[in-house]
Amino acid sequence: MEKIVSLCKRRGFLFQSSEIYGGVQGFWDYGPLGVELKRNLKDAWWHDMISGHNELVQCDGAPSTHEMVGLDSTIIMHPQVWKCSGHYDLFHDHMVDCRESKKRYRFDQVRGRWCEHRDKKIFVSTLAEMEQEEAEVRRRAMKFFKLRPKNADELTVGSESLTLDKLDSTTDVLAPESKTLDTLTEPREFNLMFKTTLGALGGENDTTFLRPETAQGIFVNFKNVVDSSRVKIPFGIAQVGKSFRNEITPRNFTFRSREFEQMEIEFFCHPDESQKWYTYWRDRRLAWYKELGLSDELLIMREHHKEELAHYSVGTADIEYAFPFLPEGEYGELEGIAHRGDFDLRSHMEGKLDPSTDPMTVQLGENGKPKYKGSGRDLSYRDLETNEKFIPHVVEPSAGADRGALAFLCEAYTEDEAPDEKGNLQTRTVLKLHPRLAPIKAAIFPLVKKEGMPEIAKELYGELKQQMPAFYDEKGAVGKRYRRQDEVGTPYCITIDGDTLTDKTVTIRDRDTLEQTRVKIDDVVAEIQQRIS
Ligand code: GAP
Numbered sequence: 001m002e003k004i005v006s007l008c009k010r011r012g013f014l015f016q017s018s019e020i021y022g023g024v025q026g027f028w029d030y031g032p033l034g035v036e037l038k039r040n041l042k043d044a045w046w047h048d049m050i051s052g053h054n055e056l057v058q059c060d061g062a063p064s065t066h067e068m069v070g071l072d073s074t075i076i077m078h079p080q081v082w083k084c085s086g087h088y089d090l091f092h093d094h095m096v097d098c099r100e101s102k103k104r105y106r107f108d109q110v111r112g113r114w115c116e117h118r119d120k121k122i123f124v125s126t127l128a129e130m131e132q133e134e135a136e137v138r139r140r141a142m143k144f145f146k147l148r149p150k151n152a153d154e155l156t157v158g159s160e161s162l163t164l165d166k167l168d169s170t171t172d173v174l175a176p177e178s179k180t181l182d183t184l185t186e187p188r189e190f191n192l193m194f195k196t197t198l199g200a201l202g203g204e205n206d207t208t209f210l211r212p213e214t215a216q217g218i219f220v221n222f223k224n225v226v227d228s229s230r231v232k233i234p235f236g237i238a239q240v241g242k243s244f245r246n247e248i249t250p251r252n253f254t255f256r257s258r259e260f261e262q263m264e265i266e267f268f269c270h271p272d273e274s275q276k277w278y279t280y281w282r283d284r285r286l287a288w289y290k291e292l293g294l295s296d297e298l299l300i301m302r303e304h305h306k307e308e309l310a311h312y313s314v315g316t317a318d319i320e321y322a323f324p325f326l327p328e329g330e331y332g333e334l335e336g337i338a339h340r341g342d343f344d345l346r347s348h349m350e351g352k353l354d355p356s357t358d359p360m361t362v363q364l365g366e367n368g369k370p371k372y373k374g375s376g377r378d379l380s381y382r383d384l385e386t387n388e389k390f391i392p393h394v395v396e397p398s399a400g401a402d403r404g405a406l407a408f409l410c411e412a413y414t415e416d417e418a419p420d421e422k423g424n425l426q427t428r429t430v431l432k433l434h435p436r437l438a439p440i441k442a443a444i445f446p447l448v449k450k451e452g453m454p455e456i457a458k459e460l461y462g463e464l465k466q467q468m469p470a471f472y473d474e475k476g477a478v479g480k481r482y483r484r485q486d487e488v489g490t491p492y493c494i495t496i497d498g499d500t501l502t503d504k505t506v507t508i509r510d511r512d513t514l515e516q517t518r519v520k521i522d523d524v525v526a527e528i529q530q531r532i533s
Helices: 002-010 032-051 079-085 130-144 149-154 215-219 222-229 271-291 343-350 401-412 453-467 478-487 498-503 521-532
Strands: 014-016 028-030 067-070 092-097 104-106 111-117 120-126 155-157 188-191 195-197 207-209 235-244 259-269 299-303 316-321 332-341 393-400 413-419 425-431 442-446 470-472 492-496 505-510 516-520
Touching: 002 014, 002 401, 002 413, 002 425, 028 032, 032 067, 032 235, 032 259, 032 271, 032 401, 079 207, 079 215, 079 343, 111 130, 120 130, 130 155, 149 155, 215 235, 215 259, 215 343, 259 271, 259 401, 271 299, 271 316, 271 332, 271 393, 332 343, 332 401, 343 393, 393 401, 401 413, 425 478, 442 453, 442 478, 453 470, 453 492, 453 498, 453 521, 478 492, 492 521, 498 505, 505 521, 516 521
Parallel strands: 067 235, 442 470, 442 492
Antiparallel strands: 014 028, 092 104, 092 188, 111 120, 111 155, 195 207, 235 259, 259 393, 299 316, 316 332, 332 393, 413 425, 492 505, 505 516
């Protein structure tokens, strides 16, 4: 993971936000190559799910044909949205404070191990990255028990790495930045929404929030979309955009950030069909990650147990990836696919529903009136063919663009061997990104800076640049130029050499196979276009 993080900084994929001021935790800036990668990922999603979807053809595994449309709603919405959605009351994490260090931690994210010296057993925790976790626990335990290196074998460090929420009590815990035991408070709830105020004179009633998900913008626009675009159920509304969560312990590079982008679909269907659509979307979304290059062995679909589901839901599944910062056998969520029943539309219509009631009823406040009033707008749907009126059920495939980009970067990072100019094998770092995701599609090199080669190369570069992101490089040995492009995932390098001057052909080198083929210079643009499509 350290190598990936260092490559990302060195080659301009990702920088820590406000780095020159020491950075701010949980915020990341995408550099010149990172922005292209993330944009390519979002564009691939938008094309494959929405703009390229043919509503006249039934997709494999889908119960029927369906329509897909897009939306771009605001980040700040009416405060009532978050009350009816449940985020105001329920969107929280459990955190603990350390009385000694005055630091705050997310309860389910602090890791550690049981350590034993003579008869004393303590749980030593740390915030160290997974790769250093065991060594750091050992170092802290040695210090706690005042052991010298020569007495290291008097200490037993447990083989299992656990998070604090798995312990029965925190009495025997050595908190990550404390010197004594039992310094953690009981876990408390902490709402993850960022608060903000509307207007210069804003009071308590003008408090609203930066959206923690893009989904609610879709629900509150359901009626607008139906009335304005003639879509018929089943159909999906999709949105890509920023979401904000005041995560207690942002970590693992961009995996858990405080500002991130989501790619969400709310798919509206007839209640009788929702189970089939849930299955369709679960399988379709998993296949999409594989089509773009995530390997089968590192991906899993984790179905939530029946007990974890709200009674109105027929299923929720997470697509998870074995990120390299996680311990062996653990996976991190890339996307959730949830069957949400009619919870969201009814809550925005009638008032926030109580999800524990069956059938669901509006949650009441102490005065016996709805705790959070809905909009009062009719968000039901009338099928004009059958004349049936119903509140659609929703299937929600909700993906993270930053987590997606990170997974594709981790998957692509490879170290292998390639021959240098003299034919000697050298270790090379290469990002084996799918050509659709690669920030630069082709690089153009004149072999030497003379004999008219740069002029031919620049002309070809101009033509390619009209069609795709390309890069021109005439500096240094050609082998070095190849390496620079391999490191950022450029799938093809085109070299103009001595033969070009006589037979008007160039070489195209394939990043992954290292195969070099000669192609007529006039055919290069079409050839590269065909290879990356
Ligand atoms: N509307 C449903 C929803 O927001 P979620 O599981 O909370 O569901 C969906 O979020 C996706 O958004 C996650 O699978 C993940 O990819 C991404 N995501 C959530 N929190 C994130 C964070 N703090 N940093 C980066 N990505 C995050």
